[in-house]
Amino acid sequence: MRRIVRSTLQTAANLVFFAIIGTAILAATYGMTHEVIERTVEAEKLKLISQIVPPASYDNDILKDERHIEADALLGTTTQTVAHVARRKGEPVAVVLESIAPDGYAGKIALILAIRANGELAGVRVVSHKETPGLGDYIEIAKNPWITSFDGKSRNIWGDKEWQVKKDGGQFEHMAGATITPRAIVKAVNRSLLYFAAHRDELFAENIAATHAGGKP
């Protein structure tokens, strides 16, 4: 019995030894790379935002001017997301929201959309999707300009009827054979505009953290 206990402890010590070395290597790698990773992720995010909100139209640090948004059925989100506000001389220009179309042909379609202060869409982009390649993937800007048909649209003139694909009696084009994908996106964008209408003031409210710009908590 004693022998079994002793050999177990010895073997476990051996395993722990490898675990410690492994952890040390990982900690060192993390330490070396995490700043670069944070910078890369921010740069990528800024690149995406600059596609829908022209960098010349605002003068604030848009990545710092952020607010956390609780999961909301109108946005289709199930976890907290982050919204960014573009301002020019302190006046709100646009808000960048994350939204999810839950009913794509092959699951969720993640969107990012920018809404101007007057309620018009500045632009929409698909961040990730699993739609059929060659059929439903014309929602990607790299494949087709379809997604730009949202530019300048709003709920100021159009109601729920117009905010549908043409097949359902709405105003949005779609390609034959792939209507489920654009239908899901049109619905999601419409709902996001409703969310914006209901929360406009909170979204554009001065962010206390952001007014003390530069200082990290």
Added chain:
Amino acid sequence: MNANEFKEIVHNGLWKQNPGLVQLLGLCPLLAISNSLVNAVSLGLATTLVMTLSSASIAPVRSYVPNEIRIPVFVLIIAVLVTVVQYLMNAYMYGLYVVLGIFIPLIVTNCIVLARAESFASKNPPLASALDGFMMGLGLTAVLAVLGGVRELIGKGTLLSGIDLALGDGAKDWVIHVIPDYHGFLLAILPPGAFIGLGLLIAGKNWLNLRAEAKARSNPAPLSNEAVQG
């Protein structure tokens, strides 16, 4: 490691025991990520890097690892190396990191990595083990490259699409539109295309082997050292 051993390890990895065509280990990434040349080669090279490092680090410690915890220790070493590769790709090859996504961490569970650790690196000296890991990785990468290239060509009519993700925006013009105005052949891009393509590759390899055997039988060359081995 003498010249003969060296030659045998290289031959095993690239052809005779090719992980993609003969051992058929690590099919998950092979089938899932081979829809374009760039994706396929990138994941292949990441796997090669992990295999070389894992074999090279398992071989020197092999006599200190008690037999009963051999596999936990190997898996630990492989997991550490994959995480390191993942951090590095996240930091310096972000576009590719996003495209390969879940398949980078999945290298940990790629059967071929543990298979080489268990069947080669745990019994051989570090240098030979590193070479074995490297060659097995290259063998897998070669199969991935052919499969990815063929699927991309038939499916989309291009080669090297997405190269800018791996090498930066400057490489955007490297994409070759082999067939202009091609409308695409969806089957090749979707999973069935991977199965059909791999099946054809395996059949092709078997055919080459059979032909070489038949040639050797009908034309019995003087028995050299190599012919005996082959």
